[in-house]
Amino acid sequence: DTAVSQTPKYLVTQMGNDKSIKCEQNLGHDTMYWYKQDSKKFLKIMFSYNNKELIINETVPNRFSPKSPDKAHLNLHINSLELGDSAVYFCASSQGRTVRESYGYTFGSGTRLTVV
Amino acid sequence: DAKTTQPNSMESNEEEPVHLPCNHSTISGTDYIHWYRQLPSQGPEYVIHGLTSNVNNRMASLAIAEDRKSSTLILHRATLRDAAVYYCILRPSYSGAGSYQLTFGKGTKLSVIP
Numbered sequence: 001d002t003a004v005s006q007t008p009k010y011l012v013t014q015m016g017n018d019k020s021i022k023c024e025q026n027l028g029h030d031t032m033y034w035y036k037q038d039s040k041k042f043l044k045i046m047f048s049y050n051n052k053e054l055i056i057n058e059t060v061p062n063r064f065s066p067k068s069p070d071k072a073h074l075n076l077h078i079n080s081l082e083l084g085d086s087a088v089y090f091c092a093s094s095q096g097r098t099v100r101e102s103y104g105y106t107f108g109s110g111t112r113l114t115v116v
Numbered sequence: 117d118a119k120t121t122q123p124n125s126m127e128s129n130e131e132e133p134v135h136l137p138c139n140h141s142t143i144s145g146t147d148y149i150h151w152y153r154q155l156p157s158q159g160p161e162y163v164i165h166g167l168t169s170n171v172n173n174r175m176a177s178l179a180i181a182e183d184r185k186s187s188t189l190i191l192h193r194a195t196l197r198d199a200a201v202y203y204c205i206l207r208p209s210y211s212g213a214g215s216y217q218l219t220f221g222k223g224t225k226l227s228v229i230p
Contacts, residue, residue: 004159033217041201043160043220056217090159104150105218107159 006108023091032074136189138204153200
């Protein structure tokens with residue numbers, strides 16, 4: 001069983017369209033994330049959810065809206081897609097509580113979004 | 117955020133040990149040192165983490181300097197499958213918003229020569 005699974009793996013769409021990327025984790029983690037990796041390979045956090053609550057919302061356009069229906073899912077919806085949104089989007093999960101311990105993240109295999 | 121400094125690239129011969137350095141001179145007492153790697157066309161993969169003591173697992177060893185201002189990821193016997201970008205990241209251990217994110221730098225691109 002895949003620990004963190006994202007769908008679709010590839011997404012090619014036209015400018016102006018609305019699309020969603022789904023993410024599910026079966027690790028029992030309480031925190032999930034979306035990262036964006038651009039063409040220069042920089043990985044940047046976009047959102048972080050802990051127990052379905054938004055914890056981190058980095059400087060991301062309002063066109064990006066994460067939704068967490070439950071602890072195991074964090075979906076990313078993107079409105080009015082632009083050429084600059086082309087990138088690889090990674091979902092990840094971890095055990096978020098780090099008072100005395102620090103846990104590793106588990107990443108999905110990525111969704112390559114191409115906007116034409 | 118505490119920053120890390122890594123060489124842009126390194127090369128190793130197959131089946132030889134590899135020592136990947138990381139400097140983190142502004143590390144705070146509550147920061148854990150994490151290492152991740154990203155193989156081509158894959159998501160980042162957790163390798164190892166530690167706080168003060170050296171750590172070993174099935175993938176690698178982590179050697180942490182006594183003053184914690186630097187660390188070294190050790191791959192004991194490099195294989196072609198170890199060719200990847202290796203990221204050294206500091207993660208706060210307190211319960212605050214900062215603990216909920218890993219901030220990736222540029223990492224070290226490791227090439228393994230057959």
